[in-house]
Amino acid sequence: MRLKKDSSEQKLRGAYYTPLQLADAMVELFASQNISTVLEPSCGDGVFLDALQNLNLLNKVDKLTAVEIEPDEADKVRDRYSEFEQIEVCTEDFFDFYNRVLGKEQYDLILGNPPYIRYQYLKESQREMQSQILTSHGMKANKLINAWVAFIVACVQLLSEKGKIAFVIPAEILQVAYAEDLRLYLANNLAKITLITFEQLVFPDIEQEVVVFIGEKGEEEKGIRIIEMNNLSGFAQLDLSQNGFQKLQHVKEKWTKYFVNAEEMSLIQELRADKRFAQFSEYGIINVGITTGNNGYFSITEETSEQYQLSEVT
Template sequence: MILKEDSSEQKLRGAYYTPLKLAKKMVDFFKDDLSIKSILEPSCGDGVFVDALLESQFLSQHKRVTAIEIEKKEAEKLSEKLKDNSNIDVVNGDFFEFYHKHKDMDTYDLILGNPPYIRYQYLEEKQRSEMAEILTSHGMKANKLINTWVGFMVACVHMLSDNGKIAFVIPAEILQVAYAEDLRLFLSNKLSKITLLTFEELVFPGIEQEVVVFIGEKGDSEKGIKIVELNNLEDLENLNIYENGFQKLNHVHEKWTKYFTTIQENQLISDLKRDNRFQTLSETGIINVGITTGNNKYFSVNKKIVEKYDLTDVVRPLIGRSSHAHSVYFKEEDWKENVDQGKSAYLIDFPDTLLEKYSRGQKDYIEFGEKNGENTGYKCKIREKWYQIPSVWVPDAFFLRRNNLYPKFVLNCCAAVSTDTMHRIKFKEGIEPERIILSYYNSISFAFTEICGRSYGGGVLEILPGEVGKVLVPVLDCVPLEKIREVLHQVDQIVRNGENIEKALDIVDNGILKEYLGIDEKMCSMSRGIWKKMQHRRLKRG
């Protein structure tokens, strides 16, 4: 965690100034709308949106602008620059305070800008309570994960006139993160039309912050949501946001990444969820995060450390990182290969017994940890005995948490354990693990990993236990176990040899899904298309 006193002024203010080209285009979207008479810019910074309004001669038709800026110097500079523009009112103040004073008196026909991206821990206590009141008064939960831009969006939508429009530059997190799920539902309920512009290239030079342009409109007739994918700011030149292509919004808690798919693809996804030939992974067993050691570097050790500190009797085989998993079957020989390569392939699992019963070497390792402060992290510090890891159990399988091309689903064949870099699965009684592992390696299930997971900077796909549980897999009970094993060994060899995983998907799609379950070619090919499209979009940001 970055402490407030160690953070840059820019980070504390959440100020990432918008390129003029983007601001001008956002203004340009509304230049012909004669219904717009009042405009609000809730965090005007250096005044780039006001500049764009002036350059486009948008303000020549008796329009009034209220521009708010919390930084006194910035507000003074802007006031001086705009002193000859009587229809622009620059307010030096906190927008949250402004909202609470004006929320029941003033509305605006257009609200545009780039709200600050400030994490909860960097806010003053007064700002925290003001934002919490904004959220809870609109039926949303307030928590410590929520960023200020969420509060800005809710407050600004509240202040729109009956047919008002909003255009914001906001983090692309709005599409998928859990802390914004209440916001997504709120926006889908309050706005009749939502357009999201995404960019392959970063908009803010030198800043690893992926953003979208959010354009929303109030109105009586609901049109839905549309996502437009652009390469860079140059693509804005010929963009017409009023062209059709809207999809009906579901007024539920959901990720908006699903709207990157077409109406036909979304229909397929809905059909698959209702198809009794499929089940979710959560129906097959318990899916938990891997072991939370509190200090992976200390508790995950290599063979040299095991031998040096006499740890042989207190270690377990460990599959500690995604780079340790090169196969579908994780066998003892795979683990030994990791050991021989000097990898941290052992997890220390000190027994719950008196310390004096430990060997001299084991005591030395604990003392070594205390000397180097390995026991001072939060997770270790709150334990009765900091060196004893809780909740250590051997799972049937592992599902990788963070992934590049695709998440591996790995069968545990050597009583290994994993840290929280992987999820651990314990199948229900009576379930044959190989059936479930094989059921994952097909085009339909791979599409669901991209739909259910979330992408981050660098093109990484992260999928959490609850999201793994929502991945749809075919029920293979009708397939003979000999056939399951035959095909799974083929998949295992493809993974071991580093071949294109689509070769494995072809084998399972054709030899299992079509042959035994009667799933048609169109379902498989459309699902493959969804997976590749969403994977490609994610990897482009790598």
């Protein structure tokens, strides 16, 4: 078992900074849209502000709020962008910020890379705030839930009427049991959901598979779509105005089923209804068995092993 005292400061903070190439690509998706207010809830070294500056968008924004819990990082970002009067850098825990501005502030665009912090690495006060955020929106709170889940829930609450959220989050959102309440929450609160997946690792140093999650509020529900890319170069051909949405079921099921198109889904349903086939559940029960910490046996990294064991516990 990995004890908290033996974990790196980076892991305890969940601080895995976004590559500038990815931040630039995400910001460019919204460059042509009318964005007045922006929130970066975990700005770290300010890479998303850098991306906005690279695309000459900072001067087009009326107000940009960046939140960062680490004073040194916040000071660096504050100093770097001191000439922009519309930028406010808040040195505080995002959960505290959320409780302070909820009902008072709304944002047209919320983007960033929320911290990936396990429950056991959170302070007691953070655990209480995370639990309150989740349970107040009809979700269960337990010791398997990572901090990024509460970040998404809180940020959706801070969106304006037609606001958009763009986050880099673990690919676990697609299928793990501890995110099933989150999937239902997002289905109930967003009109459009786009998930961009990558065949190649975006964060190769930590062996963490991620997706770019884009959620949009609106009056007309469009559903969900999954866009598969080989690597970050795929953003050059991406047009968010294109359709391709599938009807999103408002249930806690895994989102992996949306990787198939409507025609393929129809075939799967046809096969399921065919009496010539039997379901495996008629003959056995699938459950997680014994897991091992002998990472060398599987030729995988310690990080991947820990993520697997955490995500598969039900």
